[in-house]
Amino acid sequence: MSSGLSLRDRVAIASVRGVNWVSRALRRGAGTVAGGNIGLKISPHLLVSLARDRTIVLVSGTNGKTTTTALVAAGWGGDVASNTTGANMPAGHVAALARNRTTRVVLETDEAWLGEVVTATDPAVVVLLNLSRDQLDRANEVRRIAERWRAALATLEPSTVVVANANDPLVVWAAGDAANVRWCDVPTPWRADAQSCPRCTLPIEFDDVRWHCSCGFAKPTDLTTSLRGHLIVAGRTLELSLGVPGVFNEANAAMALSALHELGVDLGDALTRVNAVSTVAGRFSVRAWRGRRVRLLLAKNPAGFDALLSTLRADNDDVWIAINARLADGHDPSWLYDVAFETLRGRTVWCLGERRLDLATRLDYADVDVRVVDDLDDLPTSDDPVTLFANYTAFSEWLERSTPC
Amino acid sequence: MLRIATLLPDLLGTYGDGGNATVLVARARARGIACEVVEMRRNDAVPTASLYLMGGGEDGPQRLACEVLRASNFGERVRDGAQVFAVCAGLQILGRHFSVEGDDEFEGLGLVDIATRRGTTRSVGDLCAKVDGRLMVGFENHGGVTTLGDGLVAFGDVVRGRGNDGVVDGFRTESLWATYAHGPVLAQNPWLADKILESALGETLEPFTSVADRLYEERCRELSPRSGFEDRRRDPH
Numbered sequence: 001m002s003s004g005l006s007l008r009d010r011v012a013i014a015s016v017r018g019v020n021w022v023s024r025a026l027r028r029g030a031g032t033v034a035g036g037n038i039g040l041k042i043s044p045h046l047l048v049s050l051a052r053d054r055t056i057v058l059v060s061g062t063n064g065k066t067t068t069t070a071l072v073a074a075g076w077g078g079d080v081a082s083n084t085t086g087a088n089m090p091a092g093h094v095a096a097l098a099r100n101r102t103t104r105v106v107l108e109t110d111e112a113w114l115g116e117v118v119t120a121t122d123p124a125v126v127v128l129l130n131l132s133r134d135q136l137d138r139a140n141e142v143r144r145i146a147e148r149w150r151a152a153l154a155t156l157e158p159s160t161v162v163v164a165n166a167n168d169p170l171v172v173w174a175a176g177d178a179a180n181v182r183w184c185d186v187p188t189p190w191r192a193d194a195q196s197c198p199r200c201t202l203p204i205e206f207d208d209v210r211w212h213c214s215c216g217f218a219k220p221t222d223l224t225t226s227l228r229g230h231l232i233v234a235g236r237t238l239e240l241s242l243g244v245p246g247v248f249n250e251a252n253a254a255m256a257l258s259a260l261h262e263l264g265v266d267l268g269d270a271l272t273r274v275n276a277v278s279t280v281a282g283r284f285s286v287r288a289w290r291g292r293r294v295r296l297l298l299a300k301n302p303a304g305f306d307a308l309l310s311t312l313r314a315d316n317d318d319v320w321i322a323i324n325a326r327l328a329d330g331h332d333p334s335w336l337y338d339v340a341f342e343t344l345r346g347r348t349v350w351c352l353g354e355r356r357l358d359l360a361t362r363l364d365y366a367d368v369d370v371r372v373v374d375d376l377d378d379l380p381t382s383d384d385p386v387t388l389f390a391n392y393t394a395f396s397e398w399l400e401r402s403t404p405c
Numbered sequence: 406m407l408r409i410a411t412l413l414p415d416l417l418g419t420y421g422d423g424g425n426a427t428v429l430v431a432r433a434r435a436r437g438i439a440c441e442v443v444e445m446r447r448n449d450a451v452p453t454a455s456l457y458l459m460g461g462g463e464d465g466p467q468r469l470a471c472e473v474l475r476a477s478n479f480g481e482r483v484r485d486g487a488q489v490f491a492v493c494a495g496l497q498i499l500g501r502h503f504s505v506e507g508d509d510e511f512e513g514l515g516l517v518d519i520a521t522r523r524g525t526t527r528s529v530g531d532l533c534a535k536v537d538g539r540l541m542v543g544f545e546n547h548g549g550v551t552t553l554g555d556g557l558v559a560f561g562d563v564v565r566g567r568g569n570d571g572v573v574d575g576f577r578t579e580s581l582w583a584t585y586a587h588g589p590v591l592a593q594n595p596w597l598a599d600k601i602l603e604s605a606l607g608e609t610l611e612p613f614t615s616v617a618d619r620l621y622e623e624r625c626r627e628l629s630p631r632s633g634f635e636d637r638r639r640d641p642h
Binding site (some may be wrong): 090141143192195196198201202203306331332334335336337338357360365367368 | 416418419420421422423424427428431436447463464465466468469473530531537544546554586587592615616617619620623
């Protein structure tokens with residue numbers, strides 16, 4: 001592979017690896033973005049060079065990117081290069097590709113960067129999961145992202161397969177001009193951002209199975225993957241028995257398996273490996289903190305939060321929620337009012353994080369009993385298990401604060 | 406019975422704007438006042454209510470919401486004395502015209518003499534305004550610059566952020582309240598929620614304390630120009 005690299009690229013790659021090695025050694029971070037940025041400075045087209053002659057899968061969407069990326073990597077089997085630390089913009093991609101030079105690659109890709117990364121990497125498969133409101137202070141409007149995806153995907157050759165969620169009208173619009181699409185019929189309960197047609201703005205009508213607009217824009221009928229009770233990929237019925245919870249993860253697994261099928265991976269083998277995944281970057285893991293068993297769930301936008309609330313067991317788990325509003329979380333916690341917290345009525349919720357008062361106010365107005373935790377020492381001691389929902393930076397803090405069980 | 410109607414939450418409700426209805430109902434009921442919320446969705450007639458709430462929305466849905474309301478009897482309801490609390494896109498729709506999707510101009514409901522054009526930049530961040538001597542804290546995310554007609558009173562004076570034009574935010578008439586502070590602005594400002602309730606009910610409310618008061622104090626401390634690091638940075642001592 002190195003034969004295709006210029007001297008400039010080789011210097012850049014050495015810099016990426018060197019800087020990231022130092023960064024990790026100094027424990028200054030996960031060791032990805034700093035080196036990636038320096039590499040891109042030295043050689044602006046480094047991502048193009050590093051992607052050449054490799055089989056690349058890109059995964060994008062509002063929710064499920066990290067999990068689906070991990071499921072594709074696991075399901076593929078063997079050595080797969082991937083940006084597992086969550087650095088999902090070009091600097092992170094460059095770092096992942098420089099660190100592991102294997103030919104098989106799966107990259108989680110930030111929604112706003114998908115167009116650039118598609119152009120740079122000439123992917124074999126692009127997985128489009130869903131689009132909904134998330135960090136609107138940064139992304140502004142979710143429809144603009146759908147438009148940008150549409151323009152970028154229209155330029156793809158038929159050699160790139162787009163694996164797209166047929167139940168999300170914004171995703172269908174985005175993939176609509178791509179040359180080669182596999183449509184996946186997977187559960188997508190969040191519809192609040194697709195009430196008006198992305199083509200003509202008229203109302204979209206939904207029923208249990210289909211959706212359509214009077215302008216003719218409608219759910220695709222040529223479905224190759226279907227998850228309704230059981231999973232069918234390319235005519236083959238598969239028995240999902242996932243180690244990660246929730247219907248939303250079944251949808252992620254269905255899309256991951258569809259991508260793997262397009263790569264020529266045997267579906268039976270892939271399924272066994274996908275079922276075996278039980279935690280992804282700490283998410284869904286049960287960890288120990290001050291003698292308590294804490295199940296960590298990353299919940300950072302309304303669609304994701306609603307999906308995770310439905311995995312809360314009806315037993316006497318303590319519920320802790322931690323909310324921050326730093327750059328990576330989005331500075332505006334208004335979205336808390338789009339989460340169906342009313343389902344927590346009858347429980348007591350301990351409110352944590354820098355925006356715990358915003359959270360406590362939201363829950364109080366939903367008639368949920370709240371405790372504002374100004375000091376971690378105020379958290380109750382008991383043997384009951386804890387389920388902790390946390391948004392991005394709060395989740396990282398709790399992952400660091402806790403230890404494996 | 407206080408009846409509150411949320412207008413087109415399926416089109417105008419991008420930033421948790423539904424929270425304003427939740428807050429008003431909870432605060433009315435806490436005083437023992439019977440209260441109900443009805444939603445007007447796209448294909449519904451405008452329900453009878455003494456207070457209408459309008460949220461924010463993306464460009465396409467905003468235009469659609471405006472068309473739906475223009476074809477309805479919403480204007481008559483307002484002229485008959487109903488109160489309206491509108492944020493962001495809701496604010497723009499109430500006026501004479503607004504620009505979305507580039508520079509194309511769209512006709513608004515014309516219930517108030519304001520006009521909104523697309524600004525050169527988008528304003529995203531904290532928005533604070535002095536409203537009747539008190540600080541209103543909130544968040545804005547919009548690309549509009551709104552001009553008020555002669556004699557029209559602004560909702561507040563901007564202390565931080567842009568609002569209409571960097572100087573004033575929103576507008577206030579006998580029946581209309583409008584601000585660029587989107588989302589659950591009434592959750593962060595319990596006093597403002599009570600003011601709107603009092604206006605819709607035509608009576609003074611008993612005091613009511615909750616965790617929202619702590620939130621308001623914290624946000625004021627965080628965002629007020631009189632405190633916080635910005636002032637300390639200016640002060641040489």
